Amino acid sequence: xxxxxxxxxxxxxxxxxxxxxxxxxxxxxxxxxxxxxxxxxxxxxxxxxxxxxxxxxxxxxxxxxxxxxxxxxxxxxxxxxxxxxxxxxxxxxxxxxxxxxxxxxxxxxxxxxxxxxxxxxxxxxxxxxxxxxxxxxxxxxxxxxxxxxxxxxxxxxxxxxxxxxxxxxxxxxxxxxxxxxxxxxxxxxxxxxxxxxxxxxxxxxxxxxxxxxxxxxxxxxxxxxxxxxxxxxxxxxxxxxxxxxxxxxxxxxxxxxxxxxxxxx
Amino acid sequence: xxxxxxxxxxxxxxxxxxxxxxxxxxxxxxxxxxxxxxxxxxxxxxxxxxxxxxxxxxxxxxxxxxxxxxxxxxxxxxxxxxxxxxxxxxxxxxxxxxxxxxxxxxxxxxxxxxxxxxxxxxxxxxxxxxxxxxxxxxxxxxxxxxxxxxxxxxxxxxxxxxxxxxxxxxxxxxxxxxxxxxxxxxxxxxxxxxxxxxxxxxxxxxxxxxxxxxxxxxxxxxxxxxxxxxxxxxxxxxxxxxxxxxxxxxxxxxxxxxxxxxxxxxxxxxxxxxxxx
Numbered sequence: 010x011x012x013x014x015x016x017x018x019x020x021x022x023x024x025x026x027x028x029x030x031x032x033x034x035x036x037x038x039x040x041x042x043x044x045x046x047x048x049x050x051x052x053x054x055x056x057x058x059x060x061x062x063x064x065x066x067x068x069x070x071x072x073x074x075x076x077x078x079x080x081x082x083x084x085x086x087x088x089x090x091x092x093x094x095x096x097x098x099x100x101x102x103x104x105x106x107x108x109x110x111x112x113x114x115x116x117x118x119x120x121x122x123x124x125x126x127x128x129x130x131x132x133x134x135x136x137x138x139x140x141x142x143x144x145x146x147x148x149x150x151x152x153x154x155x156x157x158x159x160x161x162x163x164x165x166x167x168x169x170x171x172x173x174x175x176x177x178x179x180x181x182x183x184x185x186x187x188x189x190x191x192x193x194x195x196x197x198x199x200x201x202x203x204x205x206x207x208x209x210x211x212x213x214x215x216x217x218x219x220x221x222x223x224x225x226x227x228x229x230x231x232x233x234x235x236x237x238x239x240x241x242x243x244x245x246x247x248x249x250x251x252x253x254x255x256x257x258x259x260x261x262x263x264x265x266x267x268x269x270x271x272x273x274x
Numbered sequence: 275x276x277x278x279x280x281x282x283x284x285x286x287x288x289x290x291x292x293x294x295x296x297x298x299x300x301x302x303x304x305x306x307x308x309x310x311x312x313x314x315x316x317x318x319x320x321x322x323x324x325x326x327x328x329x330x331x332x333x334x335x336x337x338x339x340x341x342x343x344x345x346x347x348x349x350x351x352x353x354x355x356x357x358x359x360x361x362x363x364x365x366x367x368x369x370x371x372x373x374x375x376x377x378x379x380x381x382x383x384x385x386x387x388x389x390x391x392x393x394x395x396x397x398x399x400x401x402x403x404x405x406x407x408x409x410x411x412x413x414x415x416x417x418x419x420x421x422x423x424x425x426x427x428x429x430x431x432x433x434x435x436x437x438x439x440x441x442x443x444x445x446x447x448x449x450x451x452x453x454x455x456x457x458x459x460x461x462x463x464x465x466x467x468x469x470x471x472x473x474x475x476x477x478x479x480x481x482x483x484x485x486x487x488x489x490x491x492x493x494x495x496x497x498x499x500x501x502x503x504x505x506x507x508x509x510x511x512x513x514x515x516x517x518x519x520x521x522x523x524x525x526x527x528x529x530x531x532x533x534x535x536x537x538x539x540x541x542x543x544x545x546x547x548x549x550x551x
Contacts, residue, residue: 064441091443100435105541106309107491108434116434119427120442128427152489172442 015042016078017176017208018063023072025055025062032058033232036072040225042175045202045209047219047240050229051253056212057098059229060178065089077175091120094169096162098181098212104154110164111149114140117171139167143197159190166197177201180212195220216244221264228252240266280514289400289514291408293506293524296467296476299415299460301502302422304481305495306453309433314367315352315454316474319461321374322348327465328381338410342462348374349458353451400467400510400520407466414463418456422495425449430491467506472525479528480505483535501531 016039023036033055040046048056062069063076065086074081076089094117118132140146143163148156156164162182169177179198183191195211199220202209211219219226219240226244227237230252236243244266246259256271280286307315323341330340348370355370356363422429428449431439440446464473480501484494509524 066440087443087445089443090441093441095441097437097441100438102435103309103311105485106434107485107489107494108430109489112430112491113434115427116431116438116444117442119431120439120444122427124428124445125424154489168438168442 016040017042017044017076018210019073019075019078021073023062023069023074025058025067025069027058027067031232033062033229036234038227038234038237040208040210042208043206044225045199045220045223046211047216047223047226048210048212048229049214049216049219049226049252050235052214053231054229055232056214056229057180058232060095060180060210060212063178064093064095087120091172092175094172094174094177096165096169096179096182098184100165102153102161106154108153109150110140110145110153110156110160110167111136113153113164114149114168114171117168121172135173136167136171139170142170142201143167157190158185159187159194162186162190162194163197166194170201174207176208176210178210178212181214182211183213183215183218191218199223216249217265217267219265284405285401285403286514288403288405288408289510289520290507292400292403292411292467293510294503295408295411295415296464297480297502297504297506298499299411299418300464300473300476301480301484301498302418302495303457303460304477304479304502305484305491305498306429306433306457307477308481308485309491309494310363310453312363312367313474313478314364314371315349315457316461316477318352318367318371318374319345319349319458320465320473321371321378322458323462323465325374325377325381328378328385332381332385338462341465342459344374345458345462346455349454350451353447353454357447399469401514403466411463411467414459418460421452421456425452426492429453433491467521467524469521472521475525475528476502476505479532483532486535486539486541489541501535502528505531 018038018040020036020038023033024031025033036059048059050056058067061067062074062081065081065084069081076084077092114136115128115132118128118136122128122132137146137149140149143166145160145163145167148160153161153164182198183194186194195218198209198211199222201207202222211223213219224240225238226240228235228243228248235252236248244259246257249259249268250256258269258271260267260269307313323345326344327337327341330337352363352366352370355366359366428439428444431442431444432446432449432453436446436450439449461473461477467473481494481498483501484497487497488494505528506524509527510520512518512527513520513523
C-alpha cells in the first residue's frame, strides 16, 4: 500500500520506541489533507509520542511512517518541520524573558528563512496578518510574559500559522487555560480549519474540547490504536468507557462530546 | 597618580583597551548565559581554560593555545552531554567545572616555584597585557559581534526555547552548540584580564543588570555591553588610581552596577506588565 497524494500522514504497523521501552505499536493510520483529527486517550497512551515521531523528534520504526507522502527517514528534518505548525504541550517560558508577542510570531519566519538570512518585510507582514486574524494586533508589542495564558496560547497559534503550514498539530493546547479561554481557543482552531481548509490534529485527553469541526478521531490506549474513524461513531459511551477503563456517559451538545462519570451521581 | 599621567604608559592604554573589549565580549555572551539560565558555563569554561593553560605551561607549550583548546573541547562536549543524558545543562556544566578545577589545581600543585604565571591565570594580570594580547581579544570580540548580528534571529529563538526553535525548523542543535563554543572562546581570551575565578562576574553581572531594564533582547545586548564596559573600565581606573588589585576592582564594579540596576529596576516593580521597553 502506498500513501495517496492527498494523505498528510500515513502509518503502517508503526512502532515507536523510547530508549528501551516500546511506547507505540501496531499503529495504522491515514490522515488526509484538509481533515480535522482529534487524537485522544488516557495519560501515557502515546499520543504525544506519535506526533513527536511525525515531527522527527523521535526515531520511528519498525513499521512505516510517511509524512506528506514521503518516508520520515527521507525527510531533511528542518524542511519537514517548516511545513508543520506545532504547539508543544506545557511550553514553559520564563516570564521575564525579553521577547514580545511579535518576536515570538516572527520565530516561525526565522525557521523558514534559514541561517544568515534576514527577515524581510514580507515576513513581518505575514506575522501581522496572522496576529490580526487571531485578534492579537493590540498585543503585538507587549512582552510575552505580560500576556494572560489564553493570549500566550493564541500567540503560539499565530506563530504556528505564520509558518504557513500544511498541517497544524496542537498538543494538549488548552491544558493551562480556564474553561472560557479553552472554549474560545478551540472555536478559533475550528474556524481556521473551516475557513482555510487547514489540516488539523489536536491531541487531548479531554474530549469535550474537540470542536464540531473535528470529524475524525484516533483513540489510543496503552500505546495501541483502540479505534480510528468518524468521531460520531467512535465517541460513544461504550467505546470511551472501554478507552478510559471506567464507565462514562457521552452526551453530544452543539457538536461537542461531553463525558459524564457514571459512578458519580 | 592622575589619570593623565597613567595615559602615558603603554601598559595602562593596553589595560584600558583590554577592559573595554573584555567588557563588550563578556557581557554579550553574558546575555546568552543569563537568558538561557546556564550561569555555570562561565565558571566551567574559565576553569577549563585554566586547566588547559596550566598543563600547557607545565609541558612547555603556549598557555593560551592550551587553554583555548581545552575550553573549546569542553564547550563541544557540554551540548552533546546534556542532550544525551537529558540532564539540565547546569548539571553537565557542574560536573565539567569540578573536573576542570581539580585538574587546574593539580597542575598548579605540580608546577615548580615560582608560580607567578599560573597564579596570573587565576587572578588575572591585565596590567601586563601586550598589544598582541589586545589584538587577539579584539578579534574574538569582533567575531562574537559579527555572529550575534548574522545569527540574531536563530540565537534569539534558541535562547527563548530550544524545543520551539526546533519545531519551527531552526537548526537548534547547531546554533546551541555554536553559542557554547562562543562562550568557551570568549572566556579563554579574556582569562588574562580579570582571571578565571573572577571572569564570571563580568559575564553575569552586566547581563543580569541589563535584564532589569528591558523586554527587548536587542536592547538587552546593548545595555549589557554598556554595563560591561562601564564595569571593566571603572574597575581598571580605580585599580590604577588607588593601587588596588585590578581583577577585584572590576568584579566589585560590576557587582555595584548590578546592585544599582536591581535597586531601580522598572521591570521588577512592574512585574512584567506594560509595553516592551
